[in-house]
Amino acid sequence: MIEAHRLSKTFYAPRSAPIEAVREVSLSVEAGEILGLLGPNGAGKTTLLRMLATILTPTSGSCRVCAVPVSESPQAARAKIGFLSGNTRLYGRLTPRELLRYFGRLYGMDRDTIADRTEALSAMLGMGEFLDRRCDTLSTGQTQRVSIARVILHDPPVLILDEPTLGLDIMSSRTILDFIREARGREHAIIFSTHYMTEAELLCDRIGLIHEGRIHAMDTPANLYARTHTDNLQDAFLAMIGAEPATAEAGPDVS
């Protein structure tokens, strides 16, 4: 569902050296699979996900979403993607129903479909009581549910989630994590980034350890422990980034 081949992104800024945020990253995610990207701040997680979500143009390399080449037809690719970032808030002056209508129109859905879908999502996520209140009056948990509804409104086969639980309390994170798990059950391909180790351990089928723009290892949690002779992700991560990148690149799951 998601295939990336040697993706790189270099940022040019005036009066400073170019920054290689992502270097030659290749990965793939299948339907019904959750890939977690784990890495410290500034590792390149956000840049990588933004490239997959077509928001940034790669400096080199290519990627395909549902077999659609992203660089050539970004708009077609976007229609297949649901993108959520942890620091995304909503339009405060709209109600959730209006917000969903607005985004539905942007996704090219007709009014009836949007209305039906809104009802369905409202029932699924329990948004009935605040569907017609302005978004700036909603609690964090309610806001998260509206955000999720916005992401899956057009029923995308691919979900790209950039630190979706960033800064949330336990209850709100729980909503998101349940949603991710549930989406896997419905055969979505999910890639998400986080720097919470436990979250990744609990959810992910495979984990990519990313540091300084490179993927140092990508494997199931169990295999990662075995390779690094550790019993938790934190130690595994530290062991990996201390290791030679060459061994990581030769890892079995880097496609």
Next chain:
Amino acid sequence: MLRDRRTLIAMVAVPVLLYPVLFLVFSQVMIIQHERIERAPSKIALEGDEGLLRSWLEAVPRLEIEPSADPEEDLLRGRVHAVVRMEETAGAALEAGQTAGVTILYDAMEQASTQAATRIQEALDDKHEEFLETRVREAGLDPAYVRPLDIEQENAAPAAKTGGAILGMVLPVIMVLMLGVGAFYPAVDLTAGEKERGTFETLLSTPTSKLEIVAGKFLTVFCISLLTGLMNLASMLATFWIQIGQLDEELGGAEIHLSPVTGLIILAALIPLAFFISALMMSVAVFARSFREAQNFVTPFFVLITLPPALVALPGVTLSPGTQFLPIANVALLFKTLMTEPVAGDAMFAVFFSTGVYALLSLVLAAWIFQREDVVLSQQRGIPLTLRRANLTPEPTPTPGFALFLYGLAVLLLFYAGTYVQARNVFTGILITQWVLILLPVAFFLWYVRVDLKQALLLHLPRPGDLGVSLLITAAWILIIIQIGVWHEQLFPIPEELGQYMRSLFLIEETGVGVWALLFIIALSPAICEEVLHRGALLSGLRRVMPAWTAVIITGILFGLFHLSIHRLLLTTLSGILLGYLVWRNRSLITGVVVHFCINAAAVLAMTGHLPAFLRAYVEDGHIEEHGLPWPVFALAVAVFAAGLALMEWRARRDAGVSSQSPETSQTEA
């Protein structure tokens, strides 16, 4: 946006309430103050020959004589408003037919005192007249004898002009300010606000193009800005209309007469102005990362946009060739001028066209900035924009935005440098304009953004057959355009000034420029330089986003506008469309250069009398200028023109058929 209270207040509440309240308070305070001073009696004290003065002034209304021991002291302490002093000997002097001195002491810093002095002056003037008349009569003279001049001042300005002048000073500043106020909040909210909320990347992840997003945002800002402007205009005019009647008597008459045409022109001028201000404000605001930062960025911008209209409100600043291209100032001047007198067609055209160009440039700038992911998604401090050539991606043709930028740049250079150098010396001016101001920047920028020059400018030779058909069409077109020119002249006569300027170009004997030099200056140079800009950069850029026909027509219109004269707009636009069509069908800019040269050269040869003998006699007797071509000639020209177009289309269709069968051959051909 309409749910936002700040937008609504700026758009509706402020204009609806501001002017009536301002005007009401201002005028009422003025009237009350005025009346209070008018009605209050002036207290005065007398000094010297009190008896005589009292007999003169006692009966004067609103003068009260106060007893005073020390009149000057009383004046300084404000116990009396003025003091009249006359020598004790005054009575005797008057009897003897001599002059008696009278002094009025008052405090010029006190309005009541000035008022008192005026009243005394008026009363004494009357007394003076009385004495004068008696003495003249006693001397047996005619009173007219001592009054050789009878001088009066009268305000000859019609009431409408006074009203217009007042409005003309206030309106531009307020309009520009209010367009800015209207644009401010939405511009900031839809750019920096989206960044702050983190909704920008959500928006970018929807299947819409960045151009659609920027267009949507821009239209919102533009509409709110324009609506705010209109609300202000309506409220301001209504207030003036209703309230100015009240001031009428007090201030000596002022009325507002706005003809519907003037009103429409003002409305029409608001559109490009709102366009310009909105796009510029958005371009500035998008660099900010937060609402607060955007406010800091945009606030200085307010000063910049309100300064020009404030300056042109000064008396003596008029709409002239020097001021008609200045951004914002020109619209302000247009408003100001329209309030008191009509404005000439070419000046109006210059204002609208230049404002349109500024609007276009600022929109292109906004669209370009929005497509820079480094700006839109940046969380860095400062302005995250790098323009190094090495970081740019090579492109086969310029983007439409960049093509429009080049056009706008050329027009700006034409406005400022072009008109200046041509005013100093026509011929070197034209050469500088064409080669330095048009060709050089266009070629440089195309190179800088790494456009494939050969492909963008269609720098290949046309096929001989295509060129032949093009020349046939051109020959017919030259005749057709002569006839259209005659009709055009009959409907809209060219002003004498412009006609003289055009003719002066071709007076070989007087200018000392030979016909070959003229052909180079007026025919070849524009043929090369203008073609590179219009049929090269502009056409190839526009064709990326629209069908060829639309691009050809838009390029033609922009080419027509480029000549900066409303009187030549139609003819140059039509020729521009034809040039675009031929270049498109020939897939070669060389055709454009050749055809452009032919059209201009025909004009040069005809005007300088270098035509074949049989034609010359015919042209020179002025028959064509008055009556146009003989109709069989015109009909023949139209027929040849139509046949040429048909042939060109047929060739193009045939080639398209061939190329769809074997794409490789057509590519080598192209």
